[in-house]
Amino acid sequence: MKIISTVAELRAQPRPKGKRRVLVPTMGALHAGHLALIRLARKNAGAQGEVALSIFVNPLQFEPGADFSRYPRPALADEELCRKEGVDLIFRPAPGEMYFENRSTFVEETALSEPLCGASRPGHFRGVCTVVTKLFHLLTPDAAVFGEKDFQQLAIMRRMVRDLDFPVEIVAGPTVREPDGLALSSRNQYLSAEERAQAPIIRQALLEAAQSDETSARKMAAAVREKIESASLARIDYVEIVGTDDLRSRLTIEPDSLLAVAIFFGQTRLIDNILLR
Numbered sequence: 001m002k003i004i005s006t007v008a009e010l011r012a013q014p015r016p017k018g019k020r021r022v023l024v025p026t027m028g029a030l031h032a033g034h035l036a037l038i039r040l041a042r043k044n045a046g047a048q049g050e051v052a053l054s055i056f057v058n059p060l061q062f063e064p065g066a067d068f069s070r071y072p073r074p075a076l077a078d079e080e081l082c083r084k085e086g087v088d089l090i091f092r093p094a095p096g097e098m099y100f101e102n103r104s105t106f107v108e109e110t111a112l113s114e115p116l117c118g119a120s121r122p123g124h125f126r127g128v129c130t131v132v133t134k135l136f137h138l139l140t141p142d143a144a145v146f147g148e149k150d151f152q153q154l155a156i157m158r159r160m161v162r163d164l165d166f167p168v169e170i171v172a173g174p175t176v177r178e179p180d181g182l183a184l185s186s187r188n189q190y191l192s193a194e195e196r197a198q199a200p201i202i203r204q205a206l207l208e209a210a211q212s213d214e215t216s217a218r219k220m221a222a223a224v225r226e227k228i229e230s231a232s233l234a235r236i237d238y239v240e241i242v243g244t245d246d247l248r249s250r251l252t253i254e255p256d257s258l259l260a261v262a263i264f265f266g267q268t269r270l271i272d273n274i275l276l277r
């Protein structure tokens with residue numbers, strides 16, 4: 001397994017021709033959700049192909065005051081997991097490798113980025129689009145794998161490659177969960193024991209909604225809010241029912257509806273979603 005930390009090194013090792021390369025972009029602190037994406041990448045690349053994983057805590061996608069500096073960076077544990085999973089290449093640049101101090105060019109998707117997390121985290125998706133564009137240029141993958149836990153991010157990636165003609169196939173991986181239903185996230189380790197004990201309420205509320213025959217989006221959202229608010233430490237950022245195509249609010253539950261939520265437990269913001277019908 002090669003570990004590359006500078007752009008110069010990456011450029012000095014042009015990728016072998018005819019070998020399919022599949023990229024898994026991450027911010028590190030790898031967990032079983034990331035590992036499932038690595039396996040999906042391997043399946044897509046084939047035994048002869050190459051699985052590349054990037055680890056970059058991207059300052060551009062953290063809003064001021066967010067958890068950029070305290071985001072976990074367990075470099076050795078991440079390397080070990082990648083080695084075990086048969087990753088071929090880790091690209092782990094320092095922030096100074098990726099951005100010039102006087103950078104003035106960004107990539108922005110302007111429709112799907114507006115609602116949901118885009119409304120709560122201004123500039124977040126501009127940071128994501130910019131860094132993923134750079135990773136695509138630097139690593140020239142044939143495909144890239146993203147998790148459905150970040151459904152909005154996945155939709156934006158699909159839109160970005162379509163609109164800007166990136167020759168990159170976007171592959172989606174299902175959300176991996178703890179046995180109690182909590183979606184795995186590198187941020188789960190911020191939770192106190194009490195918060196962790198209450199956090200599965202998110203999945204319970206989503207499942208209850210998906211299993212109900214409610215057809216009014218307003219009523220369904222109200223039921224989800226009530227359920228989540230029954231957990232004393234939960235604070236709702238948003239509970240939204242949107243179309244999977246445009247991520248815009250729906251009045252009624254339709255076959256293409258997505259129930260998406262962002263919930264704070266203390267300072268920790270957790271997101272999850274479920275497809276309806």
Ligand code: AMP
Nearest residue numbers: 026027028033146147149150175176184
């Ligand atoms: P992150 O390191 O949090 O930026 O995530 C890197 C990739 O892993 C993104 O495509 C995420 O959607 C995906 N991911 C994060 N958590 C999970 C999970 N629990 N299940 C599946 N994929 C995930």
